[in-house]
Amino acid sequence: xxxxxxxxxxxxxxxxxxxxxxxxxxMNHEYMSWYRxxxxxxxxxxxxxxxxxxxxxxxxxxxxxxxRSTTEDFPLRLLSAAPSQTSVYFCASTPGMGEQFxxxxxxxxxx
Amino acid sequence: xxxxxxxxLFLSMQEGKNYTIYCNYSTTSDRLYWYRxxxxxxxxxxxxxxxxxxxxQEGRLMASLDTKARxxxxxxxxxxxxxxxxxxxxxxxxxTGNQFYFGTGTSxxxxx
Numbered sequence: 001x002x003x004x005x006x007x008x009x010x011x012x013x014x015x016x017x018x019x020x021x022x023x024x025x026x027m028n029h030e031y032m033s034w035y036r037x038x039x040x041x042x043x044x045x046x047x048x049x050x051x052x053x054x055x056x057x058x059x060x061x062x063x064x065x066x067x068r069s070t071t072e073d074f075p076l077r078l079l080s081a082a083p084s085q086t087s088v089y090f091c092a093s094t095p096g097m098g099e100q101f102x103x104x105x106x107x108x109x110x111x
Numbered sequence: 112x113x114x115x116x117x118x119x120l121f122l123s124m125q126e127g128k129n130y131t132i133y134c135n136y137s138t139t140s141d142r143l144y145w146y147r148x149x150x151x152x153x154x155x156x157x158x159x160x161x162x163x164x165x166x167x168q169e170g171r172l173m174a175s176l177d178t179k180a181r182x183x184x185x186x187x188x189x190x191x192x193x194x195x196x197x198x199x200x201x202x203x204x205x206x207t208g209n210q211f212y213f214g215t216g217t218s219x220x221x222x223x
Contacts, residue, residue: 033210033211033217035213036161040120040215041215042115042213042214042215042216043154043199043201043213044213045210045211045212058210059112090153090154097130097142097205098159099144099159100144100154100156100201100211101156101157101216102153102154102155103153104152104153105152105153
């Protein structure tokens with residue numbers, strides 16, 4: 001199993017540009033989530049999904065959209081990038097009520 | 112909203128010494144996880160604690176959970192340089208309408 005994969009690993013955007021961060025898992029986990037990690041703030045939940053077709057907002061959802069058309073994929077869209085969205089983004093998947101498995105992360109810089 | 116407080120935020124300790132990292136949380140949960148993160152890397156699962164009184168040990172690390180006190184500890188015994196990393200606790204609040212909430216992390220540096 002590849003586990004949780006994320007692409008790209010690095011990305012530089014200009015303010016106002018849009019982009020999609022990709023996340024995929026091959027473990028058939030129902031629960032998937034997106035976090036951002038900023039220095040001194042731990043991980044903050046952006047959006048999550050409890051199954052295909054079901055998504056909900058986390059702690060910091062503004063400026064981000066998600067969709068979940070399949071169990072495997074959970075892309076995160078930045079609608080109009082802002083410098084405040086410079087961060088490291090992690091995708092995670094969870095089997096039922098268990099622990100989370102994290103992808104390798106995407107390091108995003110918005111100029 | 113569930114809150115998770117971790118302390119200390121920074122810890123510098125000498126090799127061979129013992130220390131404890133604390134994780135306090137604000138609402139009922141009996142599921143807590145500890146993760147390790149090396150610089151520039153992702154999070155790696157260390158311990159899964161699923162009930163009151165749970166204790167797990169792996170090498171020089173031991174984690175425990177007291178759900179009544181809403182407290183988890185990560186104890187380091189005879190620290191070695193390889194343990195230098197950032198450690199996060201994460202509380203699973205899904206039973207109470209919350210989601211996963213992470214502590215801010217403890218950056219541990221073990222000095223030879």
